[in-house]
Amino acid sequence: LGGPIRNKIMSNVGLIDDGYMTAWGDWGSLKPKAFPTAFMLGPNPSEKDVDACMKTLSDSMRSNGMKPGIWLAPFAADKHSKLTKENPDWIIRDNSGRPANSSNCGKFFYGLDATNPQVREFVFRTIRRAVSVWGFEVLKIDFLYAACLKGNGKHDMSMSRAEAMHFALRCIRAGAGPKTFLIGCGCPLGTAVGYIDGMRISADTGPTWQPGFPLPSWDHSTLPSLRAMVRNSITRSNFGHRWWHNDPDCILLGETTELTDEEVVSAATVVGMTGGMMLMSDDLTKLRHNRLRIITRVFPVTGATARAIDLHHPSKTGIPSLLRLWCTDESEVSDVVVSDSGDGSSQGARDPNALAIRTAQSIAFNPDRRLGDTSPGMRNRVHVAKGLGRWSVLSLSNWSNVPATVVAPISVCLLPPLPDKGEGKDGAVSEGDDSLGYHVLSFWSSKYVWIPKKQVDSKWTLSKMLDPHETEVFHVKPVKDEPQYIGSDIHFTCGYEVRHFKTNGRNELELAFKSEWRRSGYAFLFVPSYSKGPIRATVNGRRGNFDVIAKPSLGEGKSGRVVRVWVTIRGDGKDEDGIIVLKFNK
DSSP, X not given: OOHHXXXXXXXXXXXXXXXXXXXXXXXXXXXTTTOGGGGTTOSSOOHHHHHHHHHHHHHHHHHTTOEEEEEEXXXXXXXXXXXXXXXXXXXXXXXXXXXXXXXXXXXXXXXXXXXXXXXXXXXXXXXXXXXXXXXXXXXXXXXXXXXXXXXXXXXXXXXXXXXXXHHHHHHHHHHHOTTSEEEEOSOOXXXXXXXXXXXXXXXXXXXXXXXXXXXXXXOOSSSSSHHHHHHHHHHTGGGBTTTBEEEOOOOXXXXXXXXXXXXXXXXXXXXXXXXXXXXXXXXXXXXXXXXXXXXXXXXXXXXXXXXETTTTSOOTTSSOOEEEEEEESSSOOOOOOOOOSSSSOOOOOOXXXXXXXXXHHXXXXXXXXXXXXXXXXXXXXXXXXXXXXXXXXXXXXXXXXXXXXXXXEHHHHOOOOOGGGOOOSSOOOOTTTTTTOEEEEETTTTEEEEEOGGGOSTTOEEEEEEOTTOEEEEEEEEOOSSOEEEEESSSTTSSTTEEEEXXXXXXXXXXXXXXXXXXXXXXXXXXXTTOOSOEEEEETTEEOOEEEEEOOEEETTEEOEXXXXXXXXXXXXXXXXXXXXXXXXX
């Protein structure tokens, strides 16, 4: 992630995935084509040469501002591996004495017996070497269920499979130490609580919506496909920031897949709305502009977790189609500077996930926190800059294979209550908040509509006809007869992208976007009814282009104006970068 790409999206972790070793189990081996320098002195590089190669890789990631990470499956081994040939008694076996079934759709592998102290010692040394010698700070530990495969051919028959899994995880954490970030994958979820920092909570994503041939297309939740990733990520979203950080698997952006643009947008929306980890595996330098822009519009993550409104009564697809977040400026989360130097000194480098981390920490389970210290809706709130107000963020998704109209009732679109009103049963809008109607902004299609108050009653619904597997994100915000920021098509929250919003209360407003990364798009602003004259716009210190796209009627012959302004954020660090100023006569 260098050059112009790094100015658009920043990664704080680089991870070497599966494929660097000659066989699962032989974790100290390297493939010659991938590591030519290790084979310069012969076909069998020494342990010292392997260590030097891996240390060079981790140091390179670290020097580029990323925590180095690596993939391991320490309780799994290939049939042709040196490990299993030398230690056949480490393999879990079934009642017939054959290697236990690993039940993987991609390949057959052996599971290593976690009840065997020799296996645990091997795993401990493997993990400790990756951390202490190779220098990796993030470990993705895959196929963890291999430690507890079904079978009576175990070293200690008195242990249950749950106990074996517990010993396996305790061994891994002991080898990694307390500061290493562990990502669990292919793991029985309950046993990992307290051991794992991040957890894959979905099936593998895939290059197709449903499992591709020869896999059964009817599978909804276990086989590699985007459908399974979406379903699991939504239904297990509540685990995030309670047990661990949720890992929904990668967002696939490249052209080598069969995924449509609508499906990629839907996947990105689910990741953004559920607030887990954001992972990418594509070569970003080779992406088309429109695909790269999809990921920049949900980056960075917020740390807030959307509520799946129809979790307990989804459509026939079995996937919830309504997700809701609330944005509020009532209690702003302070910006923070994170140091990666290791000595506690600040280098002034802003971690793109710093605010998300702070938000996640504030809503995470804490046994020392008194019951009632956090309101039920706290996990679903995105904290934004002062002056932006409050609004609802609602995603509507059509997970069926045919075009369909997706409908959200008025109760879903309502705002969170004001703090002094308490937590209402359905989050009802406080009296007077909506007397002038609502701004409604469709994020992905970048369209605005004003809904008069008189049209909104108990039967009013928000709906849209969506193509198969398409998603739209709506923002619903009460109209006030004062300068307002309605939103933008730069970040899906329509607020997290803003550094500050100021108004002099008379004839001027200033909107400043966060300017760490290059962005461009439309900002939507509301000019109050008392302004009758011309509007002047300044963008990045120069005259800006804008148009008036709506004139909401506020009653008594008064109307405001909705102004759409194009902004380009250069990410060059200049003071005026990303700043829009509107001046209007009172």
